[in-house]
Amino acid sequence: MPRKLVDLSVALEAGIASDPPGSLPEIEYHPHAQTAPQLAAHFPGLTREDLPGGDGWAVERLAISTHNGTHLDAPYHHHSTMNRRLNGGEPAWTIDQVPLEWCWNPGVKLDFRHMADGYVATPGDVEAELKRIGHELRPLDIVVVNTAAGGRYGQDDYVLRGCGMGREATLWLLERGVRVTGTDGWSWDAPFALTKRKWEETRDPSIIWEGHRASIDIGYCHMEKLANLDQLPDHGFEVICFPYKIKAASAGFIRAVAVLES
Numbered sequence: 672m673p674r675k676l677v678d679l680s681v682a683l684e685a686g687i688a689s690d691p692p693g694s695l696p697e698i699e700y701h702p703h704a705q706t707a708p709q710l711a712a713h714f715p716g717l718t719r720e721d722l723p724g725g726d727g728w729a730v731e732r733l734a735i736s737t738h739n740g741t742h743l744d745a746p747y748h749h750h751s752t753m754n755r756r757l758n759g760g761e762p763a764w765t766i767d768q769v770p771l772e773w774c775w776n777p778g779v780k781l782d783f784r785h786m787a788d789g790y791v792a793t794p795g796d797v798e799a800e801l802k803r804i805g806h807e808l809r810p811l812d813i814v815v816v817n818t819a820a821g822g823r824y825g826q827d828d829y830v831l832r833g834c835g836m837g838r839e840a841t842l843w844l845l846e847r848g849v850r851v852t853g854t855d856g857w858s859w860d861a862p863f864a865l866t867k868r869k870w871e872e873t874r875d876p877s878i879i880w881e882g883h884r885a886s887i888d889i890g891y892c893h894m895e896k897l898a899n900l901d902q903l904p905d906h907g908f909e910v911i912c913f914p915y916k917i918k919a920a921s922a923g924f925i926r927a928v929a930v931l932e933s
């Protein structure tokens with residue numbers, strides 16, 4: 672069947688504002704012109720002249736966190752426990768424990784690009800958008816949220832842009848059987864700098880990371896720093912987002928892809 676793939680992942684890239692200062696990825700490139708001695712060291716007596724064009728190999732060393740680049744957060748990132756509402760609570764699953772069945776399912780896109788930066792989306796917002804696009808949620812649908820941050824990836828204001836998904840909006844999805852969601856923002860929650868202002872006024876700690884913390888009640892995963900959501904239809908596509916398997920970790924890198932039947 673003819674199909675079109677849309678790449679929903681950003682490239683892991685150093686030197687751009689992809690994350691807050693102090694959390695930026697570092698990539699050390701070792702190109703062919705510099706690595707002939709490394710390769711030759713495996714074959715005593717071999718010289719650079721013996722290698723085609725004098726080339727060694729290309730290889731890179733990374734200094735990154737599991738949350739750099741497009742990634743899938745495991746319930747373990749959100750809290751040490753999950754599923755209080757389903758079974759009274761259990762240790763939260765790490766990324767290597769997340770079922771692959773969660774990670775390849777029909778997708779639906781919520782277009783929240785018009786929502787103000789720092790706005791916290793509600794169940795009413797989600798319901799209204801699903802009604803507008805004419806989609807009835809099914810269990811395991813993968814719900815991606817296109818925010819105002821999507822068009823700003825790598826720009827100086829990226830981590831300050833986009834609405835967040837509130838606790839109630841997140842639970843509304845989870846109660847309907849959704850287990851994987853995603854955003855093109857830096858976080859599933861509203862930008863910290865904007866939530867900080869509200870917190871300073873209210874001193875209400877329940878607003879901090881409220882979308883993430885929904886996992887305490889019903890465990891789920893979300894993708895962050897998605898790309899190209901503006902290229903997706905509202906629904907009628909599949910999302911594939913298998914996470915890189917890192918032992919006991921809170922997240923895994925994903926090459927997230929949307930599959931559109933054409």
Ligand SMILES: N[C@@H](CC(=O)c1ccccc1NC=O)C(=O)O
Nearest residue numbers: 690694736738739857858859895
């Ligand atoms: N945006 C993530 C958090 C995150 O990205 C992060 C958390 C702790 C340390 C580093 C992080 N990001 C990039 O390195 C979140 O809100 O789940």
